[in-house]
Amino acid sequence: MSLIHEIDYGTPASRSETMVTLTIDGREVTVPEGTSIMRAAMDAGIEVPKLCASDMMDAFGSCRLCLVEIKGRGGMPASCTTPVAPGLEVSTQTPRLKDVRRGVMELYISDHPLDCLTCAANGDCELQDMAGAVGLRDVRYGYEGENHVKARNNGDINAKWLPKDESNPYFTYDPAKCIVCSRCVRACEEVQGTFALTIGGRGFDSRVSAGMAEDFMSSECVSCGACVQACPTATLTEKSVIEIGQPEHSVVTTCAYCGVGCSFKAEMRGEELVRMVPWKDGQANRGHSCVKGRFAYGYSTHKDRILNPMIREKISDPWREVTWEEAYAHVAAEFRRIQYQYGRDSVGGITSSRCTNEETYLVQKLVRAGFGNNNVDTCARVCHSPTGYGLGQAFGTSAGTQNFDSVEFTDVAVIIGANPTDGHPVFGSRLKKRLREGAKLIVIDPRRTDIVRSPHVEASYHLPLKPGTNVAILTSIAHVIVTEGLANEAFIRERCDWSEYEDWASFVAEPYHSPEATEAYTGVPADLVRGAARLFATGGNGAIYYGLGVTEHSQGSTTVMAIANLAMVTGNIGRPGVGVNPLRGQNNVQGSCDMGSFPHELPGYRHVSDDATRETFEKLWGVEISSEPGLRIPNMLDAAVDGTFKGIYIQGEDILQSDPDTKHVAAGLAAMECVVVHDLFLNETANYAHVFLPGSTFLEKDGTFTNAERRINRVRKVMTPKNGYADWEVTQKLAQAMGMNWNYRHPSEIMDEIAATTPSFALVSYDYLEKMGSVQWPCNEKHPEGSPIMHVDGFVRGKGKFIRTEYVATDERTGPRFPLLLTTGRILSQYNVGAQTRRTDNVVWHAEDRLEIHPHDAEQRGIRDGDWIRLASRAGETTLRSLITDRVAPGVVYTTFHHPTTQANVITTDFSDWATNCPEYKVTAVQVMPSNGPSDWQQDYDEQARQSRRIAGKLEAAE
């Protein structure tokens, strides 16, 4: 193992297919037209000295170090800004160039501190490298006189010197070390797309400025780390590097936050993680990151982590630490007892979208082969189950159709019910880049999210619909496309079932679907809907990206089908730049669905009633598998309340906080006799658990995650599990305790079993992933290199299926008692229920959940910004502080659900998607009124949580 050094080619690759041949230092080089001389030289293995260039951004030409000489041309052009041309003869090293470069370096160093030995960048400093490369031996100008380096000059205060900016929790900005190469500014603009940085002043006064010469925290900085990565000196440095020192080896792994699935180099010193650096070869993120993946890994060593198994008889008892063996034996005995007493179907399991494919596979195998029923479900139930169902119906596969690179070819992007700059930030940055290149944007969202309008990005249409009316809006858009003759008939005739299309077309053409008719209840002006429909149908490559704002509704599955209809009717399927792209929430939610986590599906989305599929597994596992679908999470809870469901094994999921109608979840859990929680922390669900099995983090195990683009990425172990065992080992030990003969020695053996049983994974193995980097399923004989784009030559199911999408209003309605509609979402710095991000410095950005409310609604209720307010629905009530903003329309309020003290899910109801039971988180009728502080329920809950976290013999765990 050693530190991975990625080659920096200096300028981005050219996409041209025309090749150009030239000579650099006597070597013939052939590169695509438009390539810079600098990049061409690097291609040939010749490194031209540079400071301001990086292949993550466009050439800038300011450092004057990369000069070259070209035969027949005068002067010394910068190799980064000079494109190749046929027959050029380039010299990168001549006596003249040597002199000039040394002179330039001399000037840089004359205004740079000479504390290299104690500098945090020592060992990773491009300025130092370049001084070495050009042979700098002396600085004739000395270090006196005007400078930015010293706090005092000859005893006087040096006005040009600025102190370090330590405001960001993860990195520092030390202006004294800045060489003003503008790489950070350009990274913020070109890579991240936030434009939080600039160069203030001019000439010798120039300096990097966050916002309007503020500290980083006061500026618009989103702490993505792109500037830190771009900085060639110690000016912008991770605090962890300052504290620990330079890493000595690195391991490529996959981020465990959102469904983008960014590849990172975990840079290590021994078993200590020094920093996470986005990996340029990562095909989902292409070298970019967000604040969570880049910096928020501190939870893995947080003091709240539970490292020993624990048991208790009653949930009112304090926890008692036990040995692993005792814990396994206890769970095995309890589950057997419960099954003996209450029947085989009285126990079940929940797989985790945070864990690896292999771990998920084992949990469902434990349920199916060990418990002997199909009572397995996963948190995808509460997020993207409608995607699986809807896309399965329309196209034949339960997944997005594109890779993330596809966005680079998109002309019109439609975002429905998703907030990519907060929820999927790296994809958000990639989309913004494309929008700055001229692509158009349509946003369908009740809330004015950042992507609707932010520097250099502006949606052509924002349709601020009333929560719950997605189907009406999308059917209206289809109405416009069909009635105005904008349908792509050639595509439909070739790819889809024509008679189904005709039926659907006559349905959407009905006058009651017209934008003018739906305006009454969607609240979106008809002309906006018409404009958006025309743009999408005629604007070139149209791609639809959507999130939980689509699925978490009573008509979630219908909305997914409506999206599929729109893609088919405009012919936007089966090539780069188009498609239907669900933005999956969790790192491995795609994978957990693929691995058979649903009660009705075996791995690879094959129904449990399918004899051939069952036989495959029965033969291998040596057991009989039930052909009856098992219980979904809500059914398990209902059955528990009814007294027929008594034991559950929950791996890496906090259903008490994340699932709707908290009181009902609590009642279900309280009614069970053996709740086993397998997690990093005593999460909210663990308040109701009888057994706690400590989990391991993504840094502590091998495995694979499958991201939103179906990409199977390797997760690699970089440190020994603090709790002793990876999660797959714990599940295996548990299975063994229950008498199963499992003997996996490594997750790769589990993947081999998956490949052997699941056709879409047929060619996947750890060796193959090692060779390919990553692959997108299906990866089998037909698609040996995986499938970046699906449905290229035809739909997986044969003919694309148009499905009628009738709008049915949800039963959750506003009325005099609950006149406002609450919708929920998330924020950049926090992740899901916050179990991880709340245990990192990310809390500086979002320390509590706030309720966004329109000034008009706030004024009517006498609520001022920051006031405590009571938020009540038919299901329950909670309190939180208000945030007055016109991002939400009058009549709509919004909050996040990252903090357990808020418990937004006390408010949400148990209405759910008609097809998949996906809860309707996104629409709840509520009332808002001023309040003095936490509700009785919150206080009771806090007390109960505190009581239930007691561990015998230990001080009370602080949260």
Add this chain to the structure above:
Amino acid sequence: MNIHQPRGDVSGRTLAIVEELKGLEGPLLPIFHEIQHEFGYVPQDCLPVIARELNLSRAEVYGVFSFYHDFREHPAGRHVLKLCRAEACQSMGGDELAERAKRLLGIDFHETTPDGAVTLEPVYCLGLCSCAPSAMFDGEVHARVDADDLDALVSEARR
């Protein structure tokens, strides 16, 4: 200390100016000029307003503003005297002229007399090298400036 208050409502006036000029190609500099004309300086409260209206970031607007020394962050005196400090003028006695101006006014460059009458600023080339040294008084250029000319300018400013 800056005792000047901008006339009227800064953000309202800024909005009107941006509204009028934002159709131009590269509207940012014309907007700054107009704002400086309106208020006598560019109040920093204008910058976020401009950023929002042009859909730029605050940082970008600040970067452009701070690049041009001609745009001032604080109000100037009633008169502005700029002395050319570039090479041609230096070689023709510009240094002495600058010292004299500072002495007469009792202030350094970038400062304003306590009575708020004059602000003294250096400028790097007024394009009058052939008749150096040169100066600019309230927007009007003066060539071949000698000590007497300077005294006259200063006393006019002081009046």
